[in-house]
Amino acid sequence: RGFLRLFSVKKAEGETNLWNQPNLMLQKFSAPNFAATTKLKLVPEEAKNGKSAGLMVFGLDYATLTLTYKDGSFVLRQTQALEAKKNNPEGVNEEVKLNTNEVILKVEVSAPDALCQFSYCLDGEKFINIGKPFMAKPGQWVGAKVGVFSVSDALIKYGGYADVDYFRISSK
Structure with missing residues (x-):
């Protein structure tokens, strides 16, 4: 069984x-209504x-x-950056301390306004909403996108x- 390793780029x-x-x-975005789900494990190596x-x-x-390694522990943050092209900083809508470096993350996108709600799961069954709903906007050249980063x-x-x-797109 495989996985995708994304190295942390500065x-x-x-x-x-x-x-x-x-x-x-x-x-x-692949449809007006969908969910994107991913399971990831963050390995900070020697960094504190x-x-x-x-x-x-x-x-x-x-x-x-975002799963972040901060001061020796893992924190899950729901963030947003408005007018990101202008280098406006991300704001944190909600933050939760975790006892693990592995988590399932999900975003549900709903038509007609591309309203996005993030959630997370630690036990493989129950998803917990986090942060506040976010209205997706198109990008500079193409529509809105969804994916992963490190x-x-x-x-x-x-x-x-x-x-x-894994990274999966499914109907809601």
């Missing part, structure tokens, strides 16, 4: 969000801070559900990765 100096991050693995991976809805505005803060140069067990 954010460029001065970048406050993921707009210019080169290693976002995204696909265009600054490694993150997650699920995102990307466009001129974007939102994420990044490092600008000051953290080496190591760290996320293993993506």
Whole structure:
């Protein structure tokens, strides 16, 4: 059985969000109503801070559900960046401390307004909503996209990765 390993790529100096991050693995929305689900494990290696991976809805505005390694523990954050192209920083809508580095993440997208609700699951059965609903916006050249990412803060140069067990698109 395989997985996809996404190495944590450092954010460029001065970048406050993921707009210019080169290693976002995204696909265009496939339907007006759908769910995207992924299971990932974040491995920070020797770093004490600054490694993150997650699920995102990307466009001129974007939102994420991000597993972050901070001060020796794992934190799950639902974030959003409005007018991301202008390098506006991400805001945190909700944060939950986790006792694990492995989690199932999901976003449900609902027509007619492409309203997105993030949730997470620790036991393989029950999903818990997190953060606030987010209205997806098209990107600069194409429509909104959904996918996964793994990044490092600008000051953290080496190591760290996320293993993506699966990424699935399904009807809600």
